[in-house]
Amino acid sequence: MRDLFDLPLNLRDDKRVTVRRAGPLNRHGSCVVYWMQRAQRAVDNPALDLAIALGNELGLPVVAFLSIIAYYPGANLRHYVFLNQGLPDIEEDLAERHVTFIVRRTPDHRVEQLLQEANAALLVGDENHCREPQRWRQALTRRLSLPFVTVDADVVVPTKLFPQHFYALRHMRPHLLAELPHYLAPSRNEKAAYHWAPRSTLARWDVRKDVTQGWRNLDRSVRPVETFTGGTHAALRRLREFTSHTLRDYPTKRNHPELDGTSRLSPYLHFGHISPATVVLAAQRAVKEDKATQAAYDAFINQVIGWRELAVNFVKHVRQYDSFNCAPDWAQKTLRQHVRDRRPYLYSLEDLERADTHDELWNAAQRQMVRYGWMHNYLRMYWAKKILEWTPAPEVAYQYAVLLNDRYELDGRDPNGYAGIAWAIAGVHDRPWPERPVFGVVRSMSYGSTGRKFGFQRYIRNVDEGCWCGS
Numbered sequence: 249m250r251d252l253f254d255l256p257l258n259l260r261d262d263k264r265v266t267v268r269r270a271g272p273l274n275r276h277g278s279c280v281v282y283w284m285q286r287a288q289r290a291v292d293n294p295a296l297d298l299a300i301a302l303g304n305e306l307g308l309p310v311v312a313f314l315s316i317i318a319y320y321p322g323a324n325l326r327h328y329v330f331l332n333q334g335l336p337d338i339e340e341d342l343a344e345r346h347v348t349f350i351v352r353r354t355p356d357h358r359v360e361q362l363l364q365e366a367n368a369a370l371l372v373g374d375e376n377h378c379r380e381p382q383r384w385r386q387a388l389t390r391r392l393s394l395p396f397v398t399v400d401a402d403v404v405v406p407t408k409l410f411p412q413h414f415y416a417l418r419h420m421r422p423h424l425l426a427e428l429p430h431y432l433a434p435s436r437n438e439k440a441a442y443h444w445a446p447r448s449t450l451a452r453w454d455v456r457k458d459v460t461q462g463w464r465n466l467d468r469s470v471r472p473v474e475t476f477t478g479g480t481h482a483a484l485r486r487l488r489e490f491t492s493h494t495l496r497d498y499p500t501k502r503n504h505p506e507l508d509g510t511s512r513l514s515p516y517l518h519f520g521h522i523s524p525a526t527v528v529l530a531a532q533r534a535v536k537e538d539k540a541t542q543a544a545y546d547a548f549i550n551q552v553i554g555w556r557e558l559a560v561n562f563v564k565h566v567r568q569y570d571s572f573n574c575a576p577d578w579a580q581k582t583l584r585q586h587v588r589d590r591r592p593y594l595y596s597l598e599d600l601e602r603a604d605t606h607d608e609l610w611n612a613a614q615r616q617m618v619r620y621g622w623m624h625n626y627l628r629m630y631w632a633k634k635i636l637e638w639t640p641a642p643e644v645a646y647q648y649a650v651l652l653n654d655r656y657e658l659d660g661r662d663p664n665g666y667a668g669i670a671w672a673i674a675g676v677h678d679r680p681w682p683e684r685p686v687f688g689v690v691r692s693m694s695y696g697s698t699g700r701k702f703g704f705q706r707y708i709r710n711v712d713e714g715c716w717c718g719s
């Protein structure tokens with residue numbers, strides 16, 4: 249019987265790959281199953297690439313399986329609609345690579361059921377370092393009798409290279425930049441050599457149908473948005489638009505929420521509709537083609553690789569990433585010392601959710617998130633800092649910020665969100681600043697100084713008139 253490690257694919261040394269369950273393959277197996285979870289795309293997907301390489305090596309076809317769970321923690325109609333919009337692109341692009349796509353929903357969503365019905369030889373998955381999906385992978389590994397490998401497909405530099413939490417971007421950046429030449433490479437998007445013909449009775453959900461059909465208890469109060477359309481094809485159009493026209497001014501315009509100065513790719517990166525490597529390689533090409541400067545590229549990769557991969561490193565190594573307990577000692581100490589400081593305003597979660605505060609800039613930022621499913625980065629910082637200022641304790645602020653962010657942002661429930669809130673409220677990845685009421689030595693942001701740095705009246709008008717453009 250062939251063993252996983254007998255295959256000439258060097259799985260043991262590949263830093264992108266984790267062998268969760270080793271051992272002999274199912275020798276009567278008739279396909280390789282790729283359990284697509286985080287990387288919801290069929291192009292530039294290292295997990296799919298590995299499944300195809302394994303299938304071709306074993307003389308087996310590949311089946312990509314997406315299991316849609318009703319009531320995924322924190323997900324509401326807005327998130328499911330975006331996910332749903334991405335499914336036809338995945339099916340179409342998988343067909344190009346001769347891979348069959350099977351989508352199933354609760355109650356038929358179990359991976360083991362599919363493995364059995366498809367008679368899998370082995371299972372390939374992708375990685376998501378957030379707590380819940382990690383727990384699912386670990387639980388599945390314990391129950392499986394097949395080999396199971398996962399691939400860190402949604403970071404440019406594999407997270408395994410960094411076994412510790414970095415306390416600041418300046419510590420991680422040199423390591424990331426040193427590893428980049430080894431890992432930043434275009435995918436060859438190889439095709440599967442063998443075709444899988446499923447039994448006609450095999451259950452599968454039509455990717456064009458509403459995946460939430462019949463889910464009575466789904467939170468439908470958070471409506472889908474028209475500003476973003478999910479899917480790899482829309483993501484690639486947005487990327488082209490960004491690298492052709494916007495990237496060149498990224499260093500000067502990225503902190504201007506009243507302008508269209510950033511990529512707005514975060515929802516696509518969150519759902520895995522586009523790979524971060526695709527984004528970075530496109531930015532590199534833009535520099536070669538004189539559409540952007542090296543300085544613009546450097547500023548952009550500082551965000552899309554630097555801050556983004558620091559966020560993944562944070563959730564991977566700091567267990568309490570979604571609560572105030574993740575704060576470093578100096579921030580815990582200073583915020584506790586100031587917990588009795590008089591707050592200039594105190595707002596309930598409902599006040600905040602309704603954008604019903606005295607601060608017109610904060611209200612506009614909250615409205616941008618609620619109406620359009622996306623808030624500009626500069627205002628996300630201000631937004632979270634003010635929640636710290638206007639609630640009775642940092643634990644409460646942290647909880648409210650996570651709740652609102654995950655509920656309304658299309659890119660919510662993401663390492664970037666937890667790291668962003670941790671930075672703003674808990675001083676994570678930051679340093680002490682001069683002491684202020686309420687904030688102590690955690691960096692503060694004031695209405696006066698924040699509003700002076702950009703055209704904030706224009707921003708408020710744009711939000712209210714809906715004239716900032718999505719994809």
Ligand SMILES: Cc1cc2nc3c(=O)[nH]c(=O)nc-3n(C[C@H](O)[C@H](O)[C@H](O)COP(=O)(O)OP(=O)(O)OC[C@H]3O[C@@H](n4cnc5c(N)ncnc54)[C@H](O)[C@@H]3O)c2cc1C
Nearest residue numbers: 510511512513514551552555556625628659660664665668
């Ligand atoms: C309080 C707070 C909450 C946040 N919540 C989220 C969230 O839920 N989901 C999310 O994806 N991002 C979050 N961010 C990070 C950042 O604000 C968004 O990623 C960014 O605004 C997305 O817009 P863009 O795609 O146009 O970014 P661009 O400026 O075009 O950057 C390109 C990509 O780089 C990454 N990136 C940019 N800035 C950051 C950053 N500060 N930290 C980590 N990665 C970054 C994102 O993947 C982004 O799509 C949050 C930041 C803060 C301060």
